[in-house]
Amino acid sequence: xxxxxxxxxxxVVALGLGWSLPSLAQGDPLPSWxxxxxxxxxxxxxxxxTKPGGPDFVAPAERIATFDNDGTLWVEQPMYVQMAFALxxxxxxxxxxxxxxxxxxxxxxxxxxxxxxxxxxERSLVELIMVTHAGMTTGEFSKIVTDWLATAxxxxxxxxxxxxxxxxxxxxxxxxxxxxFKTFIVSGGGVEFMRPWTEKVYGxxxxxxxxxxxxxxxxMRDGIPTLFRLPEVNFIDDxxxxxxGINEAIGRxxxxxxxxxxxxxxMLQWATIGADVRFGAIVHHTDAGREYAYDRxxxxxxxxxxxxxxxxxxxxxIDMKKDWKVIFPFEMR
Amino acid sequence: xxxxxxxxxxxVVALGLGWSLPSLAQGDPLPSWxxxxxxxxxxxxxxxxTKPGGPDFVAPAERIATFDNDGTLWVEQPMYVQMAFALxxxxxxxxxxxxxxxxxxxxxxxxxxxxxxxxxxERSLVELIMVTHAGMTTGEFSKIVTDWLATAxxxxxxxxxxxxxxxxxxxxxxxxxxxxFKTFIVSGGGVEFMRPWTEKVYGxxxxxxxxxxxxxxxxMRDGIPTLFRLPEVNFIDDxxxxxxGINEAIGRxxxxxxxxxxxxxxMLQWATIGADVRFGAIVHHTDAGREYAYDRxxxxxxxxxxxxxxxxxxxxxIDMKKDWKVIFPFEMR
Numbered sequence: 147x148x149x150x151x152x153x154x155x156x157x158v159v160a161l162g163l164g165w166s167l168p169s170l171a172q173g174d175p176l177p178s179w180x181x182x183x184x185x186x187x188x189x190x191x192x193x194x195x196t197k198p199g200g201p202d203f204v205a206p207a208e209r210i211a212t213f214d215n216d217g218t219l220w221v222e223q224p225m226y227v228q229m230a231f232a233l234x235x236x237x238x239x240x241x242x243x244x245x246x247x248x249x250x251x252x253x254x255x256x257x258x259x260x261x262x263x264x265x266x267x268e269r270s271l272v273e274l275i276m277v278t279h280a281g282m283t284t285g286e287f288s289k290i291v292t293d294w295l296a297t298a299x300x301x302x303x304x305x306x307x308x309x310x311x312x313x314x315x316x317x318x319x320x321x322x323x324x325x326x327f328k329t330f331i332v333s334g335g336g337v338e339f340m341r342p343w344t345e346k347v348y349g350x351x352x353x354x355x356x357x358x359x360x361x362x363x364x365x366m367r368d369g370i371p372t373l374f375r376l377p378e379v380n381f382i383d384d385x386x387x388x389x390x391g392i393n394e395a396i397g398r399x400x401x402x403x404x405x406x407x408x409x410x411x412x413m414l415q416w417a418t419i420g421a422d423v424r425f426g427a428i429v430h431h432t433d434a435g436r437e438y439a440y441d442r443x444x445x446x447x448x449x450x451x452x453x454x455x456x457x458x459x460x461x462x463x464i465d466m467k468k469d470w471k472v473i474f475p476f477e478m479r
Numbered sequence: 480x481x482x483x484x485x486x487x488x489x490x491v492v493a494l495g496l497g498w499s500l501p502s503l504a505q506g507d508p509l510p511s512w513x514x515x516x517x518x519x520x521x522x523x524x525x526x527x528x529t530k531p532g533g534p535d536f537v538a539p540a541e542r543i544a545t546f547d548n549d550g551t552l553w554v555e556q557p558m559y560v561q562m563a564f565a566l567x568x569x570x571x572x573x574x575x576x577x578x579x580x581x582x583x584x585x586x587x588x589x590x591x592x593x594x595x596x597x598x599x600x601e602r603s604l605v606e607l608i609m610v611t612h613a614g615m616t617t618g619e620f621s622k623i624v625t626d627w628l629a630t631a632x633x634x635x636x637x638x639x640x641x642x643x644x645x646x647x648x649x650x651x652x653x654x655x656x657x658x659x660f661k662t663f664i665v666s667g668g669g670v671e672f673m674r675p676w677t678e679k680v681y682g683x684x685x686x687x688x689x690x691x692x693x694x695x696x697x698x699m700r701d702g703i704p705t706l707f708r709l710p711e712v713n714f715i716d717d718x719x720x721x722x723x724g725i726n727e728a729i730g731r732x733x734x735x736x737x738x739x740x741x742x743x744x745x746m747l748q749w750a751t752i753g754a755d756v757r758f759g760a761i762v763h764h765t766d767a768g769r770e771y772a773y774d775r776x777x778x779x780x781x782x783x784x785x786x787x788x789x790x791x792x793x794x795x796x797i798d799m800k801k802d803w804k805v806i807f808p809f810e811m812r
Contacts, residue, residue, distance in 0.1 A: 207684060284726060328686070341730040351540060352730030353661070354686075359727060364719035364745055370753040371745070373726050380727075386697035393617060393706050394692060394713075395728060397674045397685030412697055412704070420703040 175321040177471075178314040178478075184427075184469045187462045188318065191425040195401065196325050202423040206326035210400040212392060212413060213319070215333035215340060215357075217406040217447040218429050219348060221300065221310040223438045225446060228335050229271075230307075231294055235278035264445075275336075276377035280360055284338060284373045292342045305476065308347050313478060314470045315404075315429075319348055322402070330354045330400070332392055334384035334409050338375075356395045358383045384409045389416035404429065411452040414461060426461035428452060433467040508654040510804075511647040511811075517760075517802045520795050521651065524758040528734065529658050535756040539659035543733040545725060545746060546652070548666035548673060548690075550739040550780040551762050552681060554633065554643040556771045558779060561668050562604075563640075564627055568611035597778075608669075609710035613693055617671060617706045625675045638809065641680050646811060647803045648737075648762075652681055655735070663687045663733070665725055667717035667742050671708075689728045691716045717742045722749035737762065744785040747794060759794035761785060766800040 179185040194202040195209065216222035236246070236255045246252035251270035254262040263270065279287065300310055319329050331350050333340060337357030344350045359380040362373040383391040389412050392400065403410070403417035406429040418424040430449065431438050441449040456463050464470075472478060512518040527535040528542065549555035569579070569588045579585035584603035587595040596603065612620065633643055652662050664683050666673060670690030677683045692713040695706040716724040722745050725733065736743070736750035739762040751757040763782065764771050774782040789796050797803075805811060 207678070210686075337727070337730065345540070353543075353728065355730065362723050362726060364722045364749070366748070371722065371748045373722060389697050389704065389706060390695050393695060394670070395686065397670065397688065415699070415704045416697070 175324065176314065176317050178317055180469055180471055182465075182469050184462055184464055188321075188425070188427075191402070191423070192322065192325050195423055204401055204423070208398065208401060209322075209325070209327040210330065210396060210398050211322050211327045211402040212330045212332045212356075212400045212404070212417065213315070214405040214407070214410045214413070215331050215335055217431065218404055218410070219311055219315050219331070220307065221303075221437065222447045223431075223440070224301070226335065227307045228275075228339050230298065231291070231339070232274045232278045234294060234298060235290070236274060239278070272379075276360070279336065279339075280375045280377035282375055284362065284375060287338055287375055288342045291339055295343060303474075305474075308343055309476055310474060311347060312429075312470070313472050313475045316348065316475065318404075319350070323349065327402070328354065330356060330392075330396065332383065332388050332403075332413055333357045334382070334387075336360075337383070356383055356391045358387075386412045388413035392416065401425070403427075405452065406431070407447040407449050408452045409447075411455055414452065414455070414459070418459060418461065426456070426459060427464055428456050428461055429464045430466065432465050433470075433473070435467075436473045437466060439467075508657065509647065509650050511650055513802055513804055515798075515802050517795055517797055521654075521758070521760075524735070524756070525655065525658050528756055537734055537756070541731065541734060542655075542658070542660040543663065543729060543731050544655050544660045544735040545663045545665045545689075545721075545733040545737070545750065546648070547738040547740070547743045547746070548664050548668055550764065551737055551743070552644055552648050552664070553640065554636075554770065555739075555780045556764075556773070557634070559668065560640045561608075561672050563631065564624070564672070565607050565611045567627060567631060568623070569607060572611070605712075609693070612669065612672075613708045613710035615708055617695065617708060620671055620708055621675045624672055628676060636807075638807075641676055642809055643807060644680060645762075645803070646805050646808045649681065649808065651737075652683070656682065660735070661687065663689060663725075663729065665716065665721050665736075665746055666690045667715070667720075669693075670716075689716055689724045691720075719745045721746035725749065734758070736760075738785065739764070740780040740782050741785045742780075744788055747785065747788070747792070751792060751794065759789070759792060760797055761789050761794055762797045763799065765798050766803075766806070768800075769806045770799060772800075 176185055194200060195204040197203055213219055216226055220227070233255050236252055240246050240256055246256060251263055251266045251274055254266065255274065295306065295308055298307060299305060300307060303310055322329055329350055331340060331344060331348070331354065335357050337355055337359050340355050340357055341352040344355050345352065361376045361378045361380045363376055364371065364373055381387065381391065388410065392413065399421065400417040402425040403414050404427050405414055414426040418426040428449065431440050433439060440447065441453060466473065509518055527533060528537040530536055546552055549559055553560070566588050569585055573579050573589055579589060584596055584599045584607055587599065588607065628639065628641055631640060632638060633640060636643055655662055662683055664673060664677060664681070664687065668690050670688055670692050673688050673690055674685040677688050678685065694709045694711040694713045696709055697704065697706055714720065714724065721743065725746065732754065733750040735758040736747050737760050738747055747759040751759040761782065764773050766772060773780065774786060799806065
């Protein structure tokens with residue numbers, strides 16, 4: 147039996163049958179969401195799978211929800227935060243590498259020529275990532291990330307990147323956890339770039355963060371065990387890599403998945419198709435005033451195939467402009 | 480500051496200082512453990528890291544404990560259970576492969592010639608694993624494992640393999656969880672061979688099982704998303720692979736680790752060396768009467784280097800014969 151919760155259907159069900167929504171009765175757990183069909187679809191789904199004895203009840207152990215990170219939980223424009231980190235690291239490391247002044251892709255980075263950098267292609271970007279992300283222990287890398295995030299600011303909002311997370315999604319994470327869900331991040335970004343801060347910012351502990359990774363090597367150094375980061379790709383957690391990574395790390399299929407781009411298509415398919423009550427949703431960036439508006443033609447976070455698939459599969463499309471009262475936590479103060 | 484809990488030291492501390500052991504006062508959580516220094520070391524460690532305001536207190540989120548599986552939680556002699564599974568699968572699949580009657584290593588398996596099989600070397604064993612573990616979806620493989628475990632019996636004990644788990648270790652898993660620990664399995668065995676049953680047998684959910692794996696491929700089949708198992712090694716979770724796997728899957732260092740063979744050496748090092756209060760332990764198979772006795776010269780589960788390292792690093796060596804009142808749950812009935 148397949149049941150899909152499109153916005154329209156849930157509206158009909160909720161209004162037509164007069165179902166009670168007990169979670170809302172006891173204080174609104176999603177105060178930053180406007181009272182639209184999107185919010186109703188989320189609450190309706192959670193109510194159904196958590197109702198003891200109900201036909202759609204899901205045992206707590208099986209309540210797995212997966213979230214993309216870039217563009218789903220925090221801002222990914224004008225470039226991925228991790229790319230901004232890599233560029234800053236090149237600048238910080240440049241004094242140790244005088245040859246970079248005359249060597250691409252480093253020269254473009256140091257001269258701030260983003261156009262030349264982008265045109266230099268994917269191999270150049272991978273080289274930048276490897277140079278800045280490998281060559282140290284896991285502990286050292288964690289500290290570098292933590293130190294950078296403590297001071298680096300977004301060029302438009304002049305805020306720390308960890309302040310540019312979406313308040314409605316923070317509420318959604320908490321709401322799901324309060325209803326027995328285990329929340330996971332499943333990101334194309336580097337797993338060790340996220341783990342130092344996801345628990346504090348999202349309430350998601352390191353062991354529930356899945357991401358791309360480079361290889362590491364175990365070695366004893368002066369009698370102390372270390373993991374040394376190597377300049378070699380281990381796993382790319384994007385597109386078909388997302389269901390593969392979910393299976394490797396979790397070993398269960400999620401019953402809910404949240405993404406925002408074509409990179410999340412296969413995760414949404416894996417979570418929702420061919421099973422009973424499931425919830426898939428896509429954050430659609432529709433608010434150029436408060437954040438950004440982009441989809442089918444964007445170079446970062448392109449949403450094209452997955453937007454078409456949303457209509458076919460009954461995934462909820464979250465319209466940032468219409469569905470969200472506020473975008474960022476600092477707007478609440 | 481380094482503090483290591485050798486049996487002797489804990490005995491001195493517990494007796495000499497007259498520390499209270501509150502967990503024991505309220506009903507014994509480890510009833511199948513004899514009241515030896517080993518048991519005292521375990522209880523002492525848990526008491527210290529869980530005492531609020533104490534100098535060795537560890538926040539619940541950081542209470543990660545990792546357990547090897549073969550030989551640490553269940554019987555690994557006379558051969559790994561997963562190897563017995565592979566051999567049985569070859570026999571079950573043989574009617575579809577008439578050429579196996581004349582092709583090694585299958586011929587040896589079908590003729591029951593274990594000596595020839597072992598002499599055929601590691602490459603042959605990998606071939607057996609690939610033929611029997613790949614070529615189906617993850618869901619299909621899970622069902623094959625579940626069906627096999629429901630009927631396959633150990634040659635000596637005539638019991639299901641899932642009955643041949645160590646009762647004292649089941650109690651230890653529960654005791655740690657009752658004290659806020661998150662328990663993980665970190666095994667050289669295949670992760671998808673363990674996940675179908677670890678929750679029921681050990682109380683360890685799939686997302687807390689780390690193991691070796693083969694690659695998978697995401698594909699839509701008749702509109703349904705599947706992960707197809709490929710005959711290609713993805714990750715070997717043994718020796719240095721254990722800390723690497725722990726870091727990839729958990730992203731925190733364990734504060735306690737339990738193993739039984741040289742394959743667990745690096746996990747024990749990673750968990751215990753160079754940090755504050757930690758607990759490392761090795762299950763030493765010393766009971767030929769009730770189970771098996773083997774260590775430095777065994778082909779399966781060799782314990783040699785790690786046994787020497789235990790003395791150097793203050794890891795507790797669990798003496799099955801002396802420390803355990805019973806070995807298996809069915810002895811309790």
